[in-house]
Amino acid sequence: MNHKRITHNTTKILVVDDSVPTLEVIQRNLEAAGYEVFTSPGVEEAIGFLEQNSVDLVITDIKMPKISGLELLKYVKENVKGTEIMIITGYPSIKGAVEAVKNGAENYLVKPFTDEELLSAASKMLEKLSNRRAVEAKPLPSSHNIIGNSPGMQHVYRLIEKAAATRVNVLVSGESGTGKELVARAIHYSSKTGSGPFVTVNCTAIPDSLLESELFGHVKGAFTGAQASRAGFFQIADGGTLFLDEIGDASLSMQGKLLRAIQNKEIFMVGSSRVQKIDTRIIAATNTDLNRLVQKGLFREDLYFRLNIVEISLPPLHERGEDILLLVQLFMEKLSKDMNRPAPRFSDKVLQIFKNYRWQGNVRELENLIQRLVVLADGDFIDVADLPEQMRFNISWRKGLNRLLAEVEAEHIANVLNSVKGNKTRAAQILGIDRKTLREKLRRANLPTEIG
Ligand SMILES: Nc1ncnc2c1ncn2[C@@H]1O[C@H](COP(=O)(O)OP(=O)(O)OP(=O)(O)O)[C@@H](O)[C@H]1O
């Protein structure tokens, strides 16, 4: 038994094997990769260690002289929360591996394995663990109900704070569904004038004929049908914030009127020659690149410069890493409260897909998907088969070119198997190989060959 003292913040792995040389090799490899490694020559000692210490991952041999690794698997599953376990098995004892998987080992490694295979299997298990921890952690609202701890979002929080301390105009940009309106509200409500009005104008929605009266109001008798005076958006937002949503869609005529009002800080109601001072902070939002519109002559440059005194650009969801899982947790909690039933669990594979998926509709798409999954779920467990088709087959779009052929192959095989619900004959047909080759490839990739 290795009696090193446990330090904090490193990932800890306990390796259990009756062969000292094997233990030494594994330890050396894992330590070289930056893990903190403890070793144990048998199940009894390992359980003794786990009673006193917590680790992130246990890697254990199955076949050991005194007590089988399967007993350790059982012990960990039943008694140790938040620890993953990986089984090492000698080929061809696939039967043992199948039993191990049935008993809850999420992965196993077939002997003999290379250093890369060991490290890749360990890091996959640990990533699963950290995904699971992220979804199970209570998401803390980081700033005004905006969830996310990724560096991109932390930068956004700092800009929100800075903008809130002033009255300058702000331009919020980002793809559809990234939370632009949420950010606009956060700035408003955390500013000194947060108790003033927050008024939203959708720039797409106002026909040019009504523009002026909608924006600046009109006096009684200003035009046929104007039976009473009516305030416009600028007056309603006086003392607070005017949120110009979809500013990129504003017509050139609207842009001209906005520019004048913002520049002069005064307006005329339609039908009146009396000038009115207005004190409104402008926050504009866009999901198109305004700069490009300016270059194309579709957006006034002078208005652009007035609006983007501070620009806050929201990162797309797929660039926010584990924030995705925090949001899953948030939406699950909201939903299960609304529906008054316990939140279903997501399989590790599903969480991994969530992290890798290119969310075109960003947070809104994620929120809608979670709703749909929860409402339609039959049981309390959601797996890959429950996902929409384009997600199941889109698993690896972002991983780039820096990957081993074997990894890409394994993933493709797993995807195909998923799509045919584990039917090996069908999968082999689709892949253009025979069943024996498929089995061999599954074994190489540490994918179950007998089940699933
Ligand atoms: N970081 C976040 N934390 C929690 N909820 C979020 C976050 N970002 C967005 N949402 C939620 O996602 C939904 C979409 O956000 P919002 O309406 O602010 O996006 P948007 O960028 O204005 O989208 P669009 O361009 O389509 O108008 C809202 O329900 C919002 O509450």
Ligand SMILES: [Mg+2]
């Ligand atoms: Mg919006």
